[in-house]
Amino acid sequence: MAKEGILLVLSGPSGAGKGTICQELLRTYPGLHYSISATTRKARVGEEHGVNYWFVSHDEFQNMIQDDELLEWAEVYGNFYGTPCRQVKQLLNDGKDVVLEIDAQGATQIKRKFPQGVFVxxxxxxxxxxxxxxxxxxxxxxxxxxxxxxxANNELSYVHNYNYVxxxxxxxxxxxxxxxIITAEKCQVVRNCNIVKEILTNIK
Amino acid sequence: MAKEGILLVLSGPSGAGKGTICQELLRTYPGLHYSISATTRKARVGEEHGVNYWFVSHDEFQNMIQDDELLEWAEVYGNFYGTPCRQVKQLLNDGKDVVLEIDAQGATQIKRKFPQGVFVxxxxxxxxxxxxxxxxxxxxxxxxxxxxxxxANNELSYVHNYNYVxxxxxxxxxxxxxxxIITAEKCQVVRNCNIVKEILTNIK
Incomplete structure (x- = not known):
């Protein structure tokens, strides 16, 4: 079984540069995947289903909420946005790392469901x-x-909820x-039960 | 006040390569310092006081133990070896990072006195x-x-005491x-109370 990947959650106020950092990471960190959000808002020109967002109807979104298929969700100006669980969990189970760029309220929801995530x-x-x-x-x-x-002020007040700043x-x-931070987290003893078990069972 | 430095404790069985890694880190990681041990054994040819070891008498070593001036100590084949607190604490207070290469028993002693250390x-x-x-x-x-x-078998059985493997x-x-791991630890929210405080007090 592959070692479970890292779920990296990036937050920060608008203008802090989390989007740029996220893009740079995806370009340079080997094997890092971006989690695509679901939304009920209409696709803008040039946006693609499954690339920029999963574009879904209000009914589909409500079903996802009811079936607990979202790691987090929020309503912004009448549109719904959320992070589908299934794809993220599949990637993590396959040993792949996933990055999410999300606001502090969303991160708080994810931390409840997925405390082993890395919150930056x-x-x-x-x-x-x-x-x-x-x-x-x-x-x-x-x-x-x-x-x-x-x-931004509201976002900043959440800094204590994170592991890293x-x-x-x-x-x-x-x-x-x-x-x-990703590299270090992958070395944590608690994330390497298999290696530790192997070491301990091989002791003669 | 400078942010407190990181105390990095490296352990591992003989042959795992911790000495080579320690040297490579000291060569390449900016501002990392090596903690010099105290010992009662005689200096070998080429060894210098204050470079390889602090060479001290048995009486001096016993005084250091009694005055709680050692982060850890051990007796090996009739010679005493230990890590003097004062220099390590001074470097850490000045915001410098310190690396110690030490066996699992020594690391256990240090963890009791200095739980904020990073144990690899x-x-x-x-x-x-x-x-x-x-x-x-x-x-x-x-x-x-x-x-x-x-x-080595004995050393390996201590792996659970460490933060990272x-x-x-x-x-x-x-x-x-x-x-x-050093870089990531420096970003931990719990090690950045000053930054976090500054962020929170500046919120308008």
Whole structure:
């Protein structure tokens, strides 16, 4: 039986850079998989079913909730978003590592169902820098910026729920730290019962 | 105040390669320091006080034990060996990381006094491979080899006391894993109270 993979949960306020770090990890960390979310919102131009999201109907989504098929879910502006269990569990059982990029409330739900997950909080170097980054994007209205910063404050208050905190000062350094966290977690004695058992049974 | 450094404790049976990994880490991991042991045995040709060991008298060693100045100590063939607290604690307080290469009994003593240490067990790929490596050294008599293997069995039975287990199949791969463990431990939320406090107090 393959050793179970690692479920890596990345959170952090908007502008902390968790999306960029997630993409860098997927590009560089061998055998890491991205968990595709399910959503009831309509696909935008260029988005593909099974690539960007699993696009499902409201009824299908409600069934997934009732059948406990979601690791977590949330409603945002009338649309539902969630993480289907089945694909994630299949990958983990096959010994593959999976990364999820998710907000703090979602991470809290996952931690209840899957405490052996690795919960990493991506923090901005400072709140001023976070505000700078959101301003620099230049795509948001002033109200949207205020809303993002208020959400950021809410996200930041969850940092204690995580196992690790990585300050994203430079993307490459932060990505290397998250990669080190995956590698280290794979070496934990509690995740290597097979190796430990083998060592102990071979003692003559 | 500098963030406290990591105390890395490396153990593993003779022949598992912990000495080589320790040297590689000291060569490549920025700012890692080696803790110099104290011993009552005589210095061999080429060995220097304060470099290879702190060479002390029996009386001095007994005083260190009585004054609780040793993180751990042991008597081996009439000679005493131990890890002085003061230098290790000073380095850690200054935010420097310290590596100790030590047997399982010594690691157990340290864990009692210093549970926030990071305990890494270096395991051979197999006991057969361990026997091969000890044979290949060619420096030991048959009795010495038997003795080493018997000690190895004893060492292996302690694996459960450690946080991490790294199988040393290839030195470079194993060294990279131990380096990742140090990096990951530095990101643990429980070791970053200052950052977490700063994040939480800056929330507006």
């Amino acid at each position: 909080y991506i923090a901005p170097p400072s709140l001023d820098e976070l505000a700078n980054r959101i301003h620099k994007r230049g795509t948001d209205s002033l109200d949207a910026i205020k809303n993002r910063l208020s959400c 990585v300050v994203n000062d430079k993307v490459q350094v932060a990505t290397n730290k998250v990669a080190a | 067990y270096i395991a051979p790929p197999s006991l057969d491979e361990l026997a091969n490596r000890i044979h290949k050294r060619g420096t030991d008599s048959l009795d010495a080899i038997k003795n080493r293997l018997s000690c 790294v199988v040393n199949d290839k030195v470079q791969v194993a060294t990279n894993k131990v380096a990742a």
